[in-house]
Amino acid sequence: MTLTPLPYRVVDRREETRDTATLTLAPSGEPLAPFAPGQFAMVYAFGVGEIPVSVSRILDSGRLVHTVRAVGAVSRALHGLGPGAHVAVRGPFGRGWDTTAARGRDVLVVAGGIGLAPLRPLLDTVLAEPEAYGRLNVLAGARSPDDLLYGDEIPSWRRPFAQATVDRPSAGWKGRVGIVTGLIGEARFRPPDTTAFVCGPEVMIRATARTLMHQGVDAARIQVSLERNMRCATGHCGHCQLGPLLLCRDGPVVGYDRAESLLTVREL
Amino acid sequence: MTTSAERPCGARLLAALPADERELLVSLARTVALPAGTRVFEEGEEADRFWILCSGTVALDIHIPGRGSAVVETIGADGLLGWSWLCPPRQWHLGAETREPVLAWEFDAAAVRALCAERPALGLALVTLVAETIGERLRATRTRLLDLYGPSADGPAP
Numbered sequence: 001m002t003l004t005p006l007p008y009r010v011v012d013r014r015e016e017t018r019d020t021a022t023l024t025l026a027p028s029g030e031p032l033a034p035f036a037p038g039q040f041a042m043v044y045a046f047g048v049g050e051i052p053v054s055v056s057r058i059l060d061s062g063r064l065v066h067t068v069r070a071v072g073a074v075s076r077a078l079h080g081l082g083p084g085a086h087v088a089v090r091g092p093f094g095r096g097w098d099t100t101a102a103r104g105r106d107v108l109v110v111a112g113g114i115g116l117a118p119l120r121p122l123l124d125t126v127l128a129e130p131e132a133y134g135r136l137n138v139l140a141g142a143r144s145p146d147d148l149l150y151g152d153e154i155p156s157w158r159r160p161f162a163q164a165t166v167d168r169p170s171a172g173w174k175g176r177v178g179i180v181t182g183l184i185g186e187a188r189f190r191p192p193d194t195t196a197f198v199c200g201p202e203v204m205i206r207a208t209a210r211t212l213m214h215q216g217v218d219a220a221r222i223q224v225s226l227e228r229n230m231r232c233a234t235g236h237c238g239h240c241q242l243g244p245l246l247l248c249r250d251g252p253v254v255g256y257d258r259a260e261s262l263l264t265v266r267e268l
Numbered sequence: 269m270t271t272s273a274e275r276p277c278g279a280r281l282l283a284a285l286p287a288d289e290r291e292l293l294v295s296l297a298r299t300v301a302l303p304a305g306t307r308v309f310e311e312g313e314e315a316d317r318f319w320i321l322c323s324g325t326v327a328l329d330i331h332i333p334g335r336g337s338a339v340v341e342t343i344g345a346d347g348l349l350g351w352s353w354l355c356p357p358r359q360w361h362l363g364a365e366t367r368e369p370v371l372a373w374e375f376d377a378a379a380v381r382a383l384c385a386e387r388p389a390l391g392l393a394l395v396t397l398v399a400e401t402i403g404e405r406l407r408a409t410r411t412r413l414l415d416l417y418g419p420s421a422d423g424p425a426p
């Protein structure tokens with residue numbers, strides 16, 4: 001983990017949706033230590049500020065790939081950067097997805113909106129070694145067809161089930177309509193032998209985890225990625241506190257057996 | 269429970285029914301194959317049947333003058349299509365159209381209601397099952413009302 005921000009420059013920018021872009025960053029000097037799926041970096045937009053952003057693909061080259069949705073000042077500034085622009089990056093931070101715990105088991109990935117970004121490196125890991133895992137199911141929810149991330153990659157995740165669903169269909173949309181939990185009944189997994197990975201808005205995480213537990217998936221086998229405001233990212237400032245957890249250090253990925261009681265307490 | 273492809277039609281949906289009651293109910297079903305684009309029912313028509321989908325997808329829609337049909341939800345394998353047959357006025361509130369070829373069990377609603385009247389335990393189990401489905405759809409609709417993926421709907425507090 002590097003506490004001092006290191007200089008990186010944008011070498012590629014891909015427009016994903018109308019408010020989301022994927023940036024590839026190359027180190028201008030020393031690269032950061034390698035990231036694991038589900039870990040995040042603190043990315044600094046010069047003159048604007050620094051925010052946590054997950055890695056959305058892991059490359060061997062020392063380059064970083066981040067998918068950024070423009071929601072406020074800093075994310076908007078990062079989203080607007082093009083090739084040649086400079087940023088500063090710290091990391092890797094946090095506990096990512098525990099893929100070892102999923103080996104030999106069915107894998108269920110449930111994503112809402114930008115939540116698919118931190119899950120993509122996990123999917124890459126599973127797909128690189130499909131024989132090490134059971135059946136892979138990917139369920140992705142988005143606001144509208146135009147808001148679906150990585151739409152061109154979804155068909156390659158169909159092992160055996162990958163499905164996207166939207167809240168607001170457009171006229172030509174031939175896919176599914178409704179929230180992502182509505183797809184769980186169709187997915188192909190054996191609940192007692194399943195590890196689930198869930199990321200998205202917190203309401204969606206709770207609804208998904210509840211449905212999975214009702215179907216027989218053990219809470220400890222439901223890994224969820226939680227977001228809280230972060231500042232130091234090193235476990236010192238307390239900004240990311242959720243009950244006894246400091247999410248920059250103990251998360252962002254947490255087992256739902258630990259998260260459940262914390263997520264139902266207001267104002268935590 | 270295993271996968272939707274490997275489990276028999278309706279396995280998840282009907283799992284809560286005792287085996288003998290489930291068999292009785294299923295004996296009333298007839299298997300139907302509906303090509304993609306089939307209008308299964310229309311808003312305002314008498315709700316005299318319901319279906320359990322074995323495979324394929326059905327879109328529920330509502331006609332909006334000037335905008336045509338707006339899809340409000342889709343139902344996939346192992347889903348219950350239709351619950352308006354259960355309570356008055358027993359009319360469909362939405363239309364339904366298959367999005368892809370559908371294989372389903374079709375039930376005659378009057379025959380199922382008669383069976384439930386004869387066997388109150390089955391009736392209660394079936395009403396509970398339908399209520400569970402309605403509850404799931406209500407919760408899903410409420411969640412969609414929150415527009416969770418919209419800007420700053422669910423982000424960390426500033």
Ligand SMILES: Cc1cc2nc3c(=O)[nH]c(=O)nc-3n(C[C@H](O)[C@H](O)[C@H](O)COP(=O)(O)OP(=O)(O)OC[C@H]3O[C@@H](n4cnc5c(N)ncnc54)[C@H](O)[C@@H]3O)c2cc1C
Nearest residue numbers: 051052053054067068069071072073074075227228420423
């Ligand atoms: C561990 C972790 C990993 C993250 N990974 C990613 C990632 O891969 N890609 C990405 O785009 N974002 C990611 N985020 C979220 C990102 O950090 C926030 O969007 C960002 O901090 C917002 O800062 P801002 O200055 O742009 O907006 P602010 O000015 O801080 O906020 C502007 C508005 O947006 C709202 N908001 C803030 N965060 C979010 C959010 N996450 N979703 C919706 N609304 C929000 C605020 O409540 C406010 O109303 C991650 C967050 C955490 C904690």
Ligand code: FES
Nearest residue numbers: 231233237238248
């Ligand atoms: S962000 Fe400072 S303690 Fe976690």
